[in-house]
Amino acid sequence: AANTMWGGRFAEGPDAIMTAINASIGFDQRLYAQDIAGSRAHAAMLAAQGILSDSDAAAIGEGLLTVLSEIEGGKFTFSTALEDIHLNVESRLTELIGEPGKRLHTGRSRNDQVAVDFRLWVRDQCDAAISGLEALMKAFLAQAEAGIDWVMPGFTHLQTAQPVTWGHHMMAYVEMFARDRSRFQDARRRMNECPLGAAALAGTSFPIDRFATAQALGFDRPTANSLDSVSDRDFALEFLSASSICAMHLSRFAEELVIWSSAQFRFVRLSDRWTTGSSIMPQKKNPDAAELLRAKLGRILGATVALFTIMKGLALTYSKDMQEDKEQVFDAADNLMLGLAAMTGMVSDMVANRPVLETAAASGFSTATDLADWLVKNLGLPFREAHHVTGTLVALAEKKGCDLPDLSIQEMTAVHAGITQDVYSVLGVQNSVRSRASYGGTSPERVAEQVARWQAALA
Numbered sequence: 250a251a252n253t254m255w256g257g258r259f260a261e262g263p264d265a266i267m268t269a270i271n272a273s274i275g276f277d278q279r280l281y282a283q284d285i286a287g288s289r290a291h292a293a294m295l296a297a298q299g300i301l302s303d304s305d306a307a308a309i310g311e312g313l314l315t316v317l318s319e320i321e322g323g324k325f326t327f328s329t330a331l332e333d334i335h336l337n338v339e340s341r342l343t344e345l346i347g348e349p350g351k352r353l354h355t356g357r358s359r360n361d362q363v364a365v366d367f368r369l370w371v372r373d374q375c376d377a378a379i380s381g382l383e384a385l386m387k388a389f390l391a392q393a394e395a396g397i398d399w400v401m402p403g404f405t406h407l408q409t410a411q412p413v414t415w416g417h418h419m420m421a422y423v424e425m426f427a428r429d430r431s432r433f434q435d436a437r438r439r440m441n442e443c444p445l446g447a448a449a450l451a452g453t454s455f456p457i458d459r460f461a462t463a464q465a466l467g468f469d470r471p472t473a474n475s476l477d478s479v480s481d482r483d484f485a486l487e488f489l490s491a492s493s494i495c496a497m498h499l500s501r502f503a504e505e506l507v508i509w510s511s512a513q514f515r516f517v518r519l520s521d522r523w524t525t526g527s528s529i530m531p532q533k534k535n536p537d538a539a540e541l542l543r544a545k546l547g548r549i550l551g552a553t554v555a556l557f558t559i560m561k562g563l564a565l566t567y568s569k570d571m572q573e574d575k576e577q578v579f580d581a582a583d584n585l586m587l588g589l590a591a592m593t594g595m596v597s598d599m600v601a602n603r604p605v606l607e608t609a610a611a612s613g614f615s616t617a618t619d620l621a622d623w624l625v626k627n628l629g630l631p632f633r634e635a636h637h638v639t640g641t642l643v644a645l646a647e648k649k650g651c652d653l654p655d656l657s658i659q660e661m662t663a664v665h666a667g668i669t670q671d672v673y674s675v676l677g678v679q680n681s682v683r684s685r686a687s688y689g690g691t692s693p694e695r696v697a698e699q700v701a702r703w704q705a706a707l708a
């Protein structure tokens with residue numbers, strides 16, 4: 250049979266495969282609350298403008314609340330024949346209240362309807378990401394505060410570079426997640442314009458009040474161009490882009506956790522709550538949550554690329570291609586929220602192995618730069634020359650199988666006569682990290698300032 254919503258010009262119903270490819274109700278039912286909120290705002294505005302009678306608008310408003318409670322109570326039967334959430338809700342409304350239900354769609358189209366529903370949903374996800382990030386930042390902050398002056402190796406190329414503090418390393422992630430948070434805040438601010446009332450594409454001849462519906466739905470203002478309003482999915486792309494960068498950060502720390510929790514590193518112990526065992530190897534405690542977090546970016550970035558690809562060739566305005574936006578965003582959002590929560594749990598539970606970190610910090614000639622700097626400061630050597638002298642001493646220590654502080658003063662002076670006993674003071678890792686007190690540097694003093702700054706900012 251022809252469709253009851255638009256079947257006037259149709260003699261035949263759709264092929265079964267057409268229904269399968271066309272219907273979005275299987276996934277867009279997640280927009281039910283936003284759809285009902287949008288319709289309630291629209292109906293109230295129509296009445297305020299004298300386009301609908303007050304009694305029709307009241308019946309619609311109440312009927313929509315009934316539909317809402319049916320859906321939330323699991324008593325609603327979603328119909329594939331009715332394509333999407335918009336037609337499912339409207340059709341049930343009309344079943345419930347009769348004729349007034351058929352007046353709801355005055356001065357509106359599914360094109361602006363889906364645009365407003367989806368914006369409301371993505372806006373909520375920005376808020377969820379922001380609060381998830383704040384919880385995660387607090388977990389890193391607590392780790393940083395506990396180990397402000399613990400020393401550990403800092404790496405470049407995953408090779409020992411210079412000693413750093415645990416607190417400094419944890420605070421690096423606070424900075425990354427703070428930028429992520431500001432990206433979601435920024436995207437939210439930009440997306441907070443209401444497309445409702447753009448109708449199909451050109452606006453409407455009914456005397457609607459778009460400022461009223463925008464305000465009722467918590468938007469800052471209506472969108473300014475009706476063609477853009479129904480064509481635009483920038484808000485979803487911005488959410489996905491911010492999610493991808495955030496998931497990339499999660500993945501980088503996940504990779505560090507995988508390395509750090511290995512028997513060869515033993516920098517941290519992950520709690521039982523975030524690890525799994527092996528069915529064959531009894532000793533195993535695998536960092537599965539971290540591994541999955543490392544993988545999530547693949548999925549979230551995949552969704553981002555998918556939506557860019559869906560949108561890139563679409564002439565204005567709405568095309569049905571755009572219905573493919575939602576599954577990508579839903580999947581990315583679900584996995585991002587899961588990832589933020591899992592990382593917050595892992596970071597809160599993880600226990601740093603301070604003695605192992607300290608021993609590792611002192612190995613691998615990590616204070617070679619300190620030695621070179623000492624030669625510059627105390628003997629006036631040009632840095633390049635100091636670098637060369639230090640390199641010679643490192644090669645000597647390597648040949649002897651010892652670390653830099655284990656070389657005797659005779660061995661040192663044989664390489665450069667000016668070296669004195671004082672040099673040993675800079676070869677210790679504690680002195681090394683304390684000396685890096687430049688703004689943003691790793692010294693406990695500087696890290697404590699950053700911890701305090703962020704504690705105040707997140708309080």
Ligand code: ARG
Nearest residue numbers: 273277333359360363571572
């Ligand atoms: N289900 C559609 C979507 O998600 C709603 C808009 C459909 N509009 C239309 N004219 N067919 O994009």
